[in-house]
Amino acid sequence: IDNLQFMSGREADDIKEAYLDGRMTKEAALEELRMMLTIVKAGEAKVKTSTYWNLIYNLFFPLGPELAAMSTSKMERVIAEIEEIEPITPEEKELIEKNQGILNIAVSPADAVLEIADLPEITTAGTYNVLVGNYTIKASKEGYYDRSATAIIKLAQETTVSITLTAKPEELPPEEVIGKLTINVSPEDAVIEVAGQPEITTSGTYELSPGSYDIRA
Structure with a gap:
């Protein structure tokens, strides 16, 4: 009975596995399965047996209709699966x-x-x-x-x-704080000198950075 189990799928699954892991080519796997299918459709079971001297023979025994139908369905399904599956590549x-x-x-x-x-x-x-x-x-x-x-x-x-990656917001330099300096001198045409500010020479209002300034008229 054990030797007949391949007709319900065991040997067919072994061939499919050999194809998937690269031990058999698609052509060889399909050829083997179609040969098995032909035997099953003829209503026979192929059984390997050995003699006392370990010689192996393929014997054929008749199958009942129920087992033959089940085996035929299994073989046809595995054949269809292999035909759809791409062969494994050397890289895979x-x-x-x-x-x-x-x-x-x-x-x-x-x-x-x-x-x-x-x-x-x-x-x-x-x-x-x-x-x-x-x-x-x-x-x-x-x-x-x-x-x-x-x-x-x-x-x-x-x-x-x-x-x-998301870019971080660009860091802007701190905003410069500006103050105002108003200078009134008399007489109005007097010349003014402000340390570090050579552009200031007359009375008026000027924007300057915070700090201390020496003014000379």
């Missing part, structure tokens, strides 16, 4: 073997500096292969507020994180 296979995913970081301004715990080698925007897990990405630049984002890296999948 390498990521799976290393338990990694792809982290793509975009940041504005582009020259912002990045900090990622456990990934000190990543300091700028770009695309990186990193271990599966959660990462907090901090971006900073002088004149901008710092900002952080979380990236969840999944096996053989690409995760994109975009960070946009």
Whole structure:
């Protein structure tokens, strides 16, 4: 009975798994499944058995209508799934073997500096292969507020994180305080001298910065 279980899906699932992890090509997987489907539709079950000398034979036994229908449905479904699934690429296979995913970081301004715990080698925007897990990405630049984002890296999948920094308000110089100085001299045509203010030479009202001034007439 155990050897007949593949007709209800076990061997079909094994072939699908072999295709997904790159051990079988799409063409080889589909060929194997279609061969199995032909056998099942003929109402037979293929069973591998061994002799005393460990020689393996393929024996065929008749299936009942119910098991044949169930097996046919399973085979056709797995074939359809494999036809829809794109084959694994060498790059994806390498990521799976290393338990990694792809982290793509975009940041504005582009020259912002990045900090990622456990990934000190990543300091700028770009695309990186990193271990599966959660990462907090901090971006900073002088004149901008710092900002952080979380990236969840999944096996053989690409995760994109975009960070946009907000510029700090421009610091304006302190507003200059102005006072007024009124000078009246007699006679009116007398010449006036104000230390540090060579433009003041006659009576009048002038705007000056706060402070003390020596006036001479």
